[in-house]
Each structure stands twice: as C-alpha cells, then as structure tokens.
Amino acid sequence: MERYDIAIIGTGPAGLSAAVTGTIRNKKVLLLGSKNGSLKVEKAHTIENYLGLPSIPGSELQNAFQAHLDKLGISITEDRINAIYAMGDYFALQAADTMYEATTVILATGVIPGKLLPGEEALVGRGVSYCATCDAPLYRGKTAAVLGYSPREEAEAEFLSEVADKVYYFPVYTGEVDLPDRVEVIREKPKAISQADGKTIVETEQGSHPVDGVFVLRESISPGQLVPGLETDGSHVVVNRQMATNIPGCFACGDIAGLPYQYIKAAGEGNVAVLSAVSYIDQKKRAANN
Numbered sequence: 001m002e003r004y005d006i007a008i009i010g011t012g013p014a015g016l017s018a019a020v021t022g023t024i025r026n027k028k029v030l031l032l033g034s035k036n037g038s039l040k041v042e043k044a045h046t047i048e049n050y051l052g053l054p055s056i057p058g059s060e061l062q063n064a065f066q067a068h069l070d071k072l073g074i075s076i077t078e079d080r081i082n083a084i085y086a087m088g089d090y091f092a093l094q095a096a097d098t099m100y101e102a103t104t105v106i107l108a109t110g111v112i113p114g115k116l117l118p119g120e121e122a123l124v125g126r127g128v129s130y131c132a133t134c135d136a137p138l139y140r141g142k143t144a145a146v147l148g149y150s151p152r153e154e155a156e157a158e159f160l161s162e163v164a165d166k167v168y169y170f171p172v173y174t175g176e177v178d179l180p181d182r183v184e185v186i187r188e189k190p191k192a193i194s195q196a197d198g199k200t201i202v203e204t205e206q207g208s209h210p211v212d213g214v215f216v217l218r219e220s221i222s223p224g225q226l227v228p229g230l231e232t233d234g235s236h237v238v239v240n241r242q243m244a245t246n247i248p249g250c251f252a253c254g255d256i257a258g259l260p261y262q263y264i265k266a267a268g269e270g271n272v273a274v275l276s277a278v279s280y281i282d283q284k285k286r287a288a289n290n
C-alpha cells in the first residue's frame, strides 16, 4: 500500500495551510476531506479579519484557497476518515471502504458544533454509528434513523435507504431537504438516544422513534473517537506549541486544538503542525540512517 509522509484530515483553513507548506517542503502529502472545503468558510457572509483580504465573502476566500492548491498541484481526496490507528512506525486511516497509510497525521477536523446527544457515546457500536457507508450492510431489511447535521449527509441517507427496509431522516438544520420519497423526513429536533426492547430510540421533544440503528452524521466526529488513545480536553485535543499531541507523529491544528476559533489562527497552526511533522519525519530518517 502507498505510504504517505503526511496525512492531513480536514480541508478547512488549518488543513489547507498544512497541505500548502507540506507540499512546498517536498513531502508526500495526502489531503483528505471535502473538495468544497469547510462549510464554515464557504457559508461565511463577510470576513473582516483575514490579513490582507479585508471584507472578503467566505465563498471568495474559499476560491482563493482553491487557487493556491491548484497553483501547487495539490488535490483533495474526498473521503471521510472514521478512525485512525497508531501502528508504531506509521498510522492506518480508515475511510468507508479504503485504508490509507501515513508516517504522520495532522488532525484539522474542526470542532463539532454543540455537544454529543445524551446516550450517544455509550451506544457507539451498539446501535449508534457514525458512518452509513461502512455500516449500511448491517441494516439490510431493518429500520434506521439518520440524524443529519448538514445537507451533505442527505447522500448518506439516500444510500442507506437503498439497503435498509425503512430510513427516517432527521435534518438538524434549516432549509430544504432533497431526498427520495422512500426516505421519511421527520422535522423534530433529536434530544437524546436511548435503548429499550432491543431497539435504539431517537428521542425528540415531540416523541420517541424506535429503530434498529441510529446514524449520527456530523461534519466531524469527536477526536477521542477518531484516534483511540488521544489525550483530549472536552472537545479539544491537547497539544503543545509544536501542535504535537500525546501520540508521537500525530499533530493537531485549528479549532480542534482549542480556542479562539479564528480562520487565521487555524491557518497559522496548520503551518506549525506541518513543519513539526516535517521535522519528525526528517529526524526519523536520520535515526534510521545512523
């Protein structure tokens, strides 16, 4: 399997900045995430505090980021990473139906807006899943609920509905939902997930919806679930000034690494994280040659 020097998870300002400098430093970079970048950039009305680009609409900043990637020939591999395992000498990254390998990993996945639902964490793997593409076969002929936190999750619900007997979709956002009729859209805000009588239950203000499995699909999953053994502090990853985490070779930057949540701070930290990854790789190479 192809082994990358640096795998970067997330295509917001932190991940893109890391990819730019990592490429300039001649490392073999794998940039994973949405080809459209971060919704937090794309949807921003006007950004007043990005150095050198005053009063820029988010969509224009996104275009400027894309132009920078294009200039350096950097491509985005559109995949969502569901788990990252430290294997000693390298990391194994698990996507829906692909595995990737890299010597170092940079987490630039942003933060989950809001908290986990009560009951959610305890039921992961026992009725709660974060990946429709990975776990859909388990729900063949069964019922499933999808809690979609952005319109991007509609495609996952549609795919699931091709396998499951019945899919209920709870959009946790405003605006239109574009799904086939076989998916039942329920406009009720989920407030908890529980289990009873062999069913997993989506609880809302209005009632209870028992199904065989619940898919919670957010833009990002909590860092502790993404990387087993990672030291976290609430929704953030604990890092030092080199943006290094407690796992050697694993770095984090941007919102996931803590407050304040700012574009330029995220981009700056992406730069620090990738330079730290470059030093880590170079040190390992030197040690191997001695």
Ligand SMILES: Cc1cc2nc3c(=O)[nH]c(=O)nc-3n(C[C@H](O)[C@H](O)[C@H](O)COP(=O)(O)OP(=O)(O)OC[C@H]3O[C@@H](n4cnc5c(N)ncnc54)[C@H](O)[C@@H]3O)c2cc1C
Binding pocket: 009, 010, 011, 012, 013, 014, 015, 032, 033, 034, 037, 038, 039, 040, 041, 044, 046, 047, 048, 049, 079, 080, 081, 082, 108, 109, 110, 111, 219, 220, 221, 253, 254, 255, 256, 260, 261, 262, 263, 264, 266
């Ligand atoms: C409404 C709003 C307005 C804002 N206005 C400003 C402002 O004016 N000025 C300012 O400085 N800041 C502003 N911010 C804050 C700014 O948006 C964030 O600080 C910044 O986007 C953080 O960048 P990031 O790269 O760390 O994460 P994000 O921008 O959140 O990007 C993370 C990316 O990683 C992807 N991802 C997550 N998990 C995975 C996974 N498992 N696999 C693959 N990809 C994954 C996500 O889909 C996302 O695209 C605003 C935020 C909001 C919500």
